[in-house]
Amino acid sequence: MNAPIEHSGKPRVAVHKFSSCDGCQLAFLNLGEDLLTLAGRVDLVHFAEAGPLDPVTDVDVAFVEGSVSTPEDLERIRHVRAHSRLLIAIGACATSGGIQGLRNGVFDAQWVTQIYSHPEAIASLERSTPIASHVKVDFELWGCPVSGPQMLAVVNSLLLGVAPRDNADKVCTECKRQGYPCVMVTRGIACMGPVTRAGCGALCPSLGRDCYGCYGPAENANTGALAAQFARQGLSPQAVVQRFQSINSQAPVFLAAADKIRIQNHD
Amino acid sequence: MTEQLRSVAIHVPVLARVEGEGALDLRVEDGDITQLRLRIFEPPRFFEKFLEGRHYTEIPDLVARICGICPVAYQVTAAQALEKLFGVELSPWAHAMRRVFYCGEWIQSHSLHIHLLAAPDFFGCSNAIELARIAPDEVRRGLRIQTLGNELMDLFGARSVHPVGVRVGGFHGAPSLVRIQAIREKLRAALPEAEALIRWAATIPVPQDDQDFVSVATQHPIDYAIETGSIAVSDGLNIGTDAFDAHFAEQHVPHSTALFSTYHDQPYLVGPLARLNLNHERLPEPVKALLTESGLALPSRNLFHSLLARAVEILLALHEALRLLDGYRVPDSPWVPFTPRAGVATGCTEAPRGLLWHRYEMDDEGRVVNARIVPPTSQNQRRIEEDLRLSLLNFGLDHPDDALRLHCEKVIRNYDPCISCATHFLRMNVERT
Numbered sequence: 009m010n011a012p013i014e015h016s017g018k019p020r021v022a023v024h025k026f027s028s029c030d031g032c033q034l035a036f037l038n039l040g041e042d043l044l045t046l047a048g049r050v051d052l053v054h055f056a057e058a059g060p061l062d063p064v065t066d067v068d069v070a071f072v073e074g075s076v077s078t079p080e081d082l083e084r085i086r087h088v089r090a091h092s093r094l095l096i097a098i099g100a101c102a103t104s105g106g107i108q109g110l111r112n113g114v115f116d117a118q119w120v121t122q123i124y125s126h127p128e129a130i131a132s133l134e135r136s137t138p139i140a141s142h143v144k145v146d147f148e149l150w151g152c153p154v155s156g157p158q159m160l161a162v163v164n165s166l167l168l169g170v171a172p173r174d175n176a177d178k179v180c181t182e183c184k185r186q187g188y189p190c191v192m193v194t195r196g197i198a199c200m201g202p203v204t205r206a207g208c209g210a211l212c213p214s215l216g217r218d219c220y221g222c223y224g225p226a227e228n229a230n231t232g233a234l235a236a237q238f239a240r241q242g243l244s245p246q247a248v249v250q251r252f253q254s255i256n257s258q259a260p261v262f263l264a265a266a267d268k269i270r271i272q273n274h275d
Numbered sequence: 276m277t278e279q280l281r282s283v284a285i286h287v288p289v290l291a292r293v294e295g296e297g298a299l300d301l302r303v304e305d306g307d308i309t310q311l312r313l314r315i316f317e318p319p320r321f322f323e324k325f326l327e328g329r330h331y332t333e334i335p336d337l338v339a340r341i342c343g344i345c346p347v348a349y350q351v352t353a354a355q356a357l358e359k360l361f362g363v364e365l366s367p368w369a370h371a372m373r374r375v376f377y378c379g380e381w382i383q384s385h386s387l388h389i390h391l392l393a394a395p396d397f398f399g400c401s402n403a404i405e406l407a408r409i410a411p412d413e414v415r416r417g418l419r420i421q422t423l424g425n426e427l428m429d430l431f432g433a434r435s436v437h438p439v440g441v442r443v444g445g446f447h448g449a450p451s452l453v454r455i456q457a458i459r460e461k462l463r464a465a466l467p468e469a470e471a472l473i474r475w476a477a478t479i480p481v482p483q484d485d486q487d488f489v490s491v492a493t494q495h496p497i498d499y500a501i502e503t504g505s506i507a508v509s510d511g512l513n514i515g516t517d518a519f520d521a522h523f524a525e526q527h528v529p530h531s532t533a534l535f536s537t538y539h540d541q542p543y544l545v546g547p548l549a550r551l552n553l554n555h556e557r558l559p560e561p562v563k564a565l566l567t568e569s570g571l572a573l574p575s576r577n578l579f580h581s582l583l584a585r586a587v588e589i590l591l592a593l594h595e596a597l598r599l600l601d602g603y604r605v606p607d608s609p610w611v612p613f614t615p616r617a618g619v620a621t622g623c624t625e626a627p628r629g630l631l632w633h634r635y636e637m638d639d640e641g642r643v644v645n646a647r648i649v650p651p652t653s654q655n656q657r658r659i660e661e662d663l664r665l666s667l668l669n670f671g672l673d674h675p676d677d678a679l680r681l682h683c684e685k686v687i688r689n690y691d692p693c694i695s696c697a698t699h700f701l702r703m704n705v706e707r708t
Contacts, residue, residue, distance in 0.1 A: 027320060028343075029340050029341060029342050029343040029346075030342070030343045030344060030693075031340075031342075031343020031344070031346070031436040031437060032343070032436075033343070034343050034344065034436050035436075037387060037391060038383075038387075038421070038422070038425055038435065038436070040418045040419065040421065040422040041415055041418050041419065041422075043418065044404065044407055044414070044415070044418070047404045047407075052404070056292075057292065057392075058292070058391060058402055058403065058404075059292050059391075059395065059401055059402025059403065059404075060401075060402060077320075106340075107320075107322075107325075107337065107340045108320040108321065108322075108325075110325040111321050111324070111325060136320075152340070152437060153343060153434075153436040153437055155434065208434070211433035211434055211439055212433070212439050212447075214433055214448070215433055215439060215440055215446075215447040215448035216447055216448050217439065217442070217447040217448070220333075220336055220439075222336075222437070247330065250329065250330070250333070254333070254336075254337070255336075255340070
């Protein structure tokens with residue numbers, strides 16, 4: 009994925025939005041004065057929230073925020089893929105289907121009729137799915153939201169022609185490096201850190217609270233052991249399921265962990 | 276001037292520089308507007324459905340995800356509603372810090388909107404990067420102010436997008452005195468920058484476009500309302516948050532995935548200009564002085580004053596944060612204990628884009644039975660369409676298509692619509708007649 013850029017001039021970059029809260033795009037818009045530096049190094053071809061509108065021109069890198077959740081999204085993501093040399097999925101929606109993935113498996117067409125008096129005008133797929141379910145994704149950046157430093161690290165890697173670094177280790181490793189007391193060991197709080205992907209810098213434990221898994225599953229996550237630990241701490245089966253079924257509910261590892269508990273409890 | 280009668284069809288498939296996905300359809304036939312629709316097609320996310328069954332401890336983290344630009348508004352409104360139901364009396368520290376935290380979001384969101392979304396229109400630029408070439412100092416100043424807002428949110432929430440610090444009963448943690456002293460220095464240094472921003476915003480020429488409309492905002496007896504207050508209307512109505520449903524209604528129109536709101540069957544305005552119209556007498560003296568200097572006469576009936584209103588509110592938020600952080604002490608505990616109970620709770624605060632109302636029905640284990648959330652942009656949607664129609668007639672339909680399109684976009688951006696918010700709050704509702 010590090011072939012040289014073929015056209016002359018600055019690398020062309022697009023930022024596309026699908027179903028999301030817009031929060032991952034803010035990793036760019038919240039860069040402060042660095043945003044102007046970035047704009048000097050790349051050619052921002054398409055980034056609707058920031059102004060540039062050109063979803064047609066071929067780009068070197070497309071950052072995609074959001075999940076696929078409507079029939080029109082299906083067409084659009086194929087179009088984006090066809091016009092992008094590299095496609096990078098950013099954030100929980102794009103990598104796992106996001107919080108709106110909580111509707112998967114329980115979506116009922118009645119939801120639409122209960123909310124909207126003109127349901128025929130609403131197009132919504134039954135499932136909210138990550139970008140990689142539909143097209144080839146070159147790199148996934150997990151997190152709800154991804155952070156500015158994470159995004160800049162990816163952009164800088166690409167500008168230098170190297171593959172971005174993928175840190176799939178656990179939040180616990182970041183927590184230990186920062187020297188935060190373990191909230192589970194010292195205070196008995198049901199923390200998702202042992203199975204959650206690093207990247208945030210252990211923000212929740214820094215405030216003395218539980219990690220709630222917003223960066224998705226880490227590699228080699230032992231969800232069974234953690235679920236058993238939660239049960240020993242007094243969480244009901246429903247509460248344990250909800251720990252895994254939150255921001256990244258459709259990430260396969262978290263979905264399997266929740267399903268296992270549901271089956272054990274004949275839910 | 277003779278009016279040229281002609282037919283125009285303008286279709287803006289994707290509105291740039293707004294949060295979320297919307298489009299505009301305008302049809303003019305024989306010199307009359309025959310169709311004008313702000314179409315919102317941001318996919319529905321069914322938030323209120325999947326809040327059902329969730330424990331109250333999760334709600335601040337879940338509702339934040341409705342909007343990446345104003346997560347604090349959602350977290351604080353939800354916490355306020357649940358604290359009222361559970362009979363929680365916040366400590367004076369937590370009460371003050373909720374307002375400081377919220378000031379951070381106003382500073383961030385307003386500065387982002389002024390510089391990255393709205394201002395380029397008034398300088399003939401298509402985005403902030405172009406604007407930075409002709410007004411580099413102003414854009415850089417704006418980005419610095421935005422960064423300071425983010426830093427203020429970081430203090431209490433560890434990050435500014437989907438912060439993790441709010442819990443029902445207070446905050447999870449309290450910033451150290453050293454960090455507070457550092458941010459106070461920055462806030463103080465930003466005051467002259469924010470004053471210069473107001474002076475700059477006041478020099479930007481705007482169309483004269485007075486319209487009659489109803490303003491709605493939260494109101495507090497003493498302070499400029501942000502995180503708490505009753506609901507005030509420019510016609511004199513002043514109600515508690517529980518009475519919202521008796522006066523405001525939502526309905527669905529086929530061209531939108533957001534619900535439209537009305538007040539006594541009329542469109543109404545929420546947001547910075549509505550707040551200034553209703554609450555400007557409660558501004559601190561130094562902010563009042565700048566407001567007077569800017570020449571903005573209140574109440575204003577011209578939505579093009581919204582950019583200046585945001586600049587004024589940035590200065591207000593800086594002053595409020597400084598005032599509340601004066602004499603800061605780390606509390607013994609950043610939160611108070613309580614026992615959840617069943618019942619119905621409502622909450623209401625001023626998101627950067629306007630009034631945000633939540634209602635939760637909870638069971639006796641502290642789980643959500645049902646939830647309803649009414650965000651500011653769906654409340655403004657009706658008003659935006661009305662404004663577009665009036666503003667276009669005032670502007671003149673004989674302008675070239677590009678000028679009509681730009682004018683429409685400027686009108687829409689005055690409201691800083693957050694389309695992500697508007698559709699992410701879809702509540703259970705059957706059409707009411």
